[in-house]
Amino acid sequence: MKLVLAVIQDKDSNRLTDALAENNYKTTKLSTSGGFLKEGNTTLMIGVDDDFVDDVLNVIRDNCSQRDQMVAPISPMGGNADSYIPKPVKVEVGGATVFVMPVDSFFKF
Amino acid sequence: MKLVLAVIQDKDSNRLTDALAENNYKTTKLSTSGGFLKEGNTTLMIGVDDDFVDDVLNVIRDNCSQRDQMVAPISPMGGNADSYIPKPVKVEVGGATVFVMPVDSFFKF
Amino acid sequence: MKLVLAVIQDKDSNRLTDALAENNYKTTKLSTSGGFLKEGNTTLMIGVDDDFVDDVLNVIRDNCSQRDQMVAPISPMGGNADSYIPKPVKVEVGGATVFVMPVDSFFKF
Ligand code: NI
Numbered sequence: 099m100k101l102v103l104a105v106i107q108d109k110d111s112n113r114l115t116d117a118l119a120e121n122n123y124k125t126t127k128l129s130t131s132g133g134f135l136k137e138g139n140t141t142l143m144i145g146v147d148d149d150f151v152d153d154v155l156n157v158i159r160d161n162c163s164q165r166d167q168m169v170a171p172i173s174p175m176g177g178n179a180d181s182y183i184p185k186p187v188k189v190e191v192g193g194a195t196v197f198v199m200p201v202d203s204f205f206k207f
Numbered sequence: 208m209k210l211v212l213a214v215i216q217d218k219d220s221n222r223l224t225d226a227l228a229e230n231n232y233k234t235t236k237l238s239t240s241g242g243f244l245k246e247g248n249t250t251l252m253i254g255v256d257d258d259f260v261d262d263v264l265n266v267i268r269d270n271c272s273q274r275d276q277m278v279a280p281i282s283p284m285g286g287n288a289d290s291y292i293p294k295p296v297k298v299e300v301g302g303a304t305v306f307v308m309p310v311d312s313f314f315k316f
Numbered sequence: 317m318k319l320v321l322a323v324i325q326d327k328d329s330n331r332l333t334d335a336l337a338e339n340n341y342k343t344t345k346l347s348t349s350g351g352f353l354k355e356g357n358t359t360l361m362i363g364v365d366d367d368f369v370d371d372v373l374n375v376i377r378d379n380c381s382q383r384d385q386m387v388a389p390i391s392p393m394g395g396n397a398d399s400y401i402p403k404p405v406k407v408e409v410g411g412a413t414v415f416v417m418p419v420d421s422f423f424k425f
């Protein structure tokens with residue numbers, strides 16, 4: 099048994115928990131925030147038998163990898179909104195930081 | 208030293224933390240939610256010397272085991288409320304998922 | 317790789333995450349509460365290479381150690397407020413409970 103701790107972006111949270119549930123992996127979700135960038139993130143705890151750790155890691159990678167996304171920039175305050183056509187900019191979203199932790203023993207009551 | 212992580216139902220949380228406190232076990236409570244069923248749950252972290260892990264597990268089992276409870280069902284929307292006598296139904300409540308984690312070292316500052 | 321779990325007081329949280337960030341340690345912050353005293357506290361998760369665990373522990377000790385603080389006491393209800401001069405009282409604030417946990421493997425996606 100291992101405990102997988104995955105720190106991911108809020109926006110990827112539902113997709114990942116759905117994908118894990120489809121594969122019968124149960125997750126517990128912790129509300130967390132990044133101390134460094136203050137951005138909202140989520141930490142998932144997933145208890146999993148040793149043989150399935152690689153599969154769980156694959157599901158996390160498939161659903162949360164860092165990727166580029168085109169977003170409309172925020173309009174500048176006080177600018178001439180009529181003449182301003184915002185150009186989409188490329189930002190990186192997603193990403194996962196994953197710790198696989200050993201478990202001494204596991205119980206269901 | 209071990210770190211016991213117990214994922215339990217919200218409704219069992221106060222009873223368990225009280226029972227643990229009576230036995231001088233300090234707990235830290237994490238707000239969590241189940242990714243699978245979306246129900247509110249709570250995760251407790253309990254740091255405990257190796258010799259007391261079994262005792263902590265017993266306290267968790269005594270206070271959080273899965274059990275049957277009779278509950279009044281929700282009245283059907285738009286039904287004839289006057290003639291409707293809700294029959295209590297049996298539901299399972301409680302339950303605990305517990306991970307006992309090894310700890311390399313422990314500090315109090 | 318180790319996962320450092322530090323349970324600290326809310327009031328020390330920003331100072332500690334800033335101090336850790338200055339040293340390039342990334343933290344993830346969990347909203348927690350103490351089951352024993354019900355006081356608000358915060359748990360930080362810090363993933364760190366084995367060689368830097370002692371340094372992280374020093375930063376935690378420097379920013380969160382238990383210390384005495386003089387505070388104005390709350391005025392007694394119904395007392396004669398005009399004649400009452402509150403005497404500051406000494407209380408202990410801060411403190412950290414720290415678990416250093418082994419990590420089997422670590423991934424960035
Ligand atoms: Ni890139």
Ligand code: NI
Nearest residue numbers: 273274275299
């Ligand atoms: Ni049953």
Ligand code: NI
Nearest residue numbers: 382383384408
């Ligand atoms: Ni003192």
